[in-house]
Structure formats: structure tokens, C-alpha cells
Amino acid sequence: MTAVEPAPHVSVMPAEVIEQLAVTPGAWYVDCTFGAGGHARKLLELGAKVLAIDQDPLAATFLTADESWARATTRGDLRFAQGNFRDLERHAFEQGVTGVAGVLLDLGVSSMQIDEGERGFAFRHEGPLDMRMAAEGESAADVVNEYSLEDLAAIIFRYGEERHSRRVARRIVQERDQAPITTTQRLAEVVASAYPPGPRREHPARRTFQALRIHVNDELGALQEGLEAASRLLEVEGRLVVLSYHSLEDRIVKRFLLDSPRMEPLTKRPVGASEEELAVNPRSRSAKLRVGAKVAA
Numbered sequence: 001m002t003a004v005e006p007a008p009h010v011s012v013m014p015a016e017v018i019e020q021l022a023v024t025p026g027a028w029y030v031d032c033t034f035g036a037g038g039h040a041r042k043l044l045e046l047g048a049k050v051l052a053i054d055q056d057p058l059a060a061t062f063l064t065a066d067e068s069w070a071r072a073t074t075r076g077d078l079r080f081a082q083g084n085f086r087d088l089e090r091h092a093f094e095q096g097v098t099g100v101a102g103v104l105l106d107l108g109v110s111s112m113q114i115d116e117g118e119r120g121f122a123f124r125h126e127g128p129l130d131m132r133m134a135a136e137g138e139s140a141a142d143v144v145n146e147y148s149l150e151d152l153a154a155i156i157f158r159y160g161e162e163r164h165s166r167r168v169a170r171r172i173v174q175e176r177d178q179a180p181i182t183t184t185q186r187l188a189e190v191v192a193s194a195y196p197p198g199p200r201r202e203h204p205a206r207r208t209f210q211a212l213r214i215h216v217n218d219e220l221g222a223l224q225e226g227l228e229a230a231s232r233l234l235e236v237e238g239r240l241v242v243l244s245y246h247s248l249e250d251r252i253v254k255r256f257l258l259d260s261p262r263m264e265p266l267t268k269r270p271v272g273a274s275e276e277e278l279a280v281n282p283r284s285r286s287a288k289l290r291v292g293a294k295v296a297a
């Protein structure tokens with residue numbers, strides 16, 4: 001993989017995230033979703049030490065694309081682990097990070113992942129039907145071409161909240177019997193052709209693509225385990241800050257903060273992006289920020 005030019009991903013709600021992490025210079029913070037490093041950079045600028053995690057091999061290329069990351073690493077302020085945040089405690093242990101004052105999860109995919117057609121995340125970009133953030137395990141093409149009609153319909157319904165899930169799954173099965181569905185564009189066309197005619201507020205493939213991405217990356221399972229791990233790793237009064245982008249994720253975060261004996265929610269309602277940010281960063285539109293603090297046992 002080649003080094004990447006300046007980060008195209010614009011961090012969401014950076015000021016709010018930093019404020020909620022209540023940064024103490026010299027203390028350790030874990031950025032579980034490094035991406036292009038926008039949030040991590042702000043933490044370092046405030047004198048925090050950062051353990052950055054990302055499961056995408058692309059993230060590591062950003063660390064070599066910019067001298068300031070190398071300087072922070074040499075100073076001992078930045079450590080990086082490529083892997084899943086569900087294994088947060090193992091990553092912290094292996095990197096020798098203890099006494100964690102804050103954990104950040106900025107969920108979902110980055111703009112780089114979406115915009116890179118080859119990664120197969122987006123129905124608007126032609127590419128192989130892949131969608132794996134970690135470049136390992138089952139791809140979206142494996143799921144679409146091998147799962148039973150019932151399993152496909154269940155995934156599309158549960159993770160896409162798609163009310164036409166059975167119609168879509170039936171059409172996928174019909175079409176793959178003619179020829180395997182291996183590209184994003186073909187899947188987008190197949191899904192669109194299963195939709196009843198009429199006016200639409202969104203692209204008919206949006207929900208099916210979301211569902212496949214969540215399934216392929218086990219995003220909700222990883223989130224649940226990541227939250228549990230963060231609540232164990234944090235020191236008392238440490239902050240857990242989570243940015244989610246759809247209701248399935250936000251529900252899990254909300255429930256976790258209410259139910260966990262280790263955490264106390266600090267946000268009654270999720271915080272959204274400011275009008276100013278909404279005007280310049282479309283990705284911030286669906287963002288919901290929730291914050292918890294670790295309580296004494």
C-alpha cells in the first residue's frame with residue numbers, strides 16, 4: 001500500500017470531542033479509531049499521550065506520510081496498534097499503556113475508505129464488492145453470493161432497517177443464479193431493481209450496503225465488546241467518548257452507559273454537530289456524541 005496524501009477525512013465534532021475528553025497533559029488517551037488521525041492530532045497538541053488503534057492497514061500509512069507523527073512517536077507520546085478495538089485491553093497491555101484517562105470511539109468508516117472504490121464500500125463508486133475494514137475474513141461478495149435467502153433477508157432487515165428486505169434478498173438470489181454478484185455497481189443495480197416504483201428519498205441500495213458493511217465487519221459486536229473493554233481499562237473518572245452515525249450504534253452506546261455498573265452517563269441526550277459544522281462537513285449530519293465517566297467500584 002502506498003503512503004497517502006494529506007488526510008481527506010475531516011474529523012467530526014473535534015472541539016466537542018476534545019472538551020469531553022477533559023485532557024490532562026501527560027495522561028494516556030486511547031483513540032480507538034485513528035482513521036486519518038484528526039482527533040489524535042488534537043490530543044497530542046494538548047500534551048496528551050495517545051495510543052492510536054485502527055484495524056485498517058490504511059491508517060498506518062498516515063503515520064509515515066507526515067513527520068509530526070514520527071516526532072510524537074520518538075518523544076514517546078504516540079503508540080500505534082493495528083487491530084480491532086474489541087481487543088483494546090490486549091493492545092494497551094502490549095503497548096505498555098496503563099492509567100488511561102480517556103477513550104474515544106469515532107465509529108464507522110472514514111471518507112478515505114468510502115471514496116476508495118477498490119475497497120467496495122460505496123454504491124456510488126465502482127469496485128469489487130469487498131467492504132472489509134481489516135482486509136481479512138468474509139467479504140461482502142462472499143455473503144451476497146453464498147448466504148441463504150433467509151439469512152440475507154435477516155441481515156438486510158436487522159442492520160439496514162430495510163423494509164423491503166425480503167424483496168431485495170429474493171432478487172439477489174435470482175440474479176446471482178445467473179452470474180455471481182462481484183461488484184458494487186451490479187449489487188446497487190440489483191437492489192434498485194427489487195424496489196417498488198415510486199418517489200424515493202434515498203438511494204435504494206443505501207440500506208442494503210449499510211447492512212452488509214455492518215455484518216462483514218461485525219460492527220455491532222465489536223462496539224459492544226469495545227465499550228466493555230474501555231470501561232474496564234479506564235481509570236476512575238476517566239472519560240469514554242463515542243461518536244456514532246446511525247441509530248443501531250447509538251442505541252447500544254446509550255444502553256451501555258445506562259446499564260454498565262462501571263460507567264455513569266454524562267450526556268442525557270446525544271449531542272449533535274453545530275450549525276457551523278453542519279454547513280461545512282456533511283458527514284457530521286448524522287453524528288451523535290455520547291459521553292460517560294468511569295465510577296469507583
Ligand SMILES: C[S@@+](CC[C@H](N)C(=O)[O-])C[C@H]1O[C@@H](n2cnc3c(N)ncnc32)[C@H](O)[C@@H]1O
Pocket residue numbers: 009010011012032033034035036037038039040053054055056059083084085086106107108109110111133222223
Ligand atoms: C470515522 S473513521 C475515524 C476518523 C478519525 N477519528 C479521524 O479524525 O480521522 C473510523 C475509523 O475507525 C476504524 N474502525 C472502525 N471499526 C473499528 C474497529 N472495530 N476496530 C478498529 N478500528 C475500527 C476504521 O477503519 C476507520 O479508519
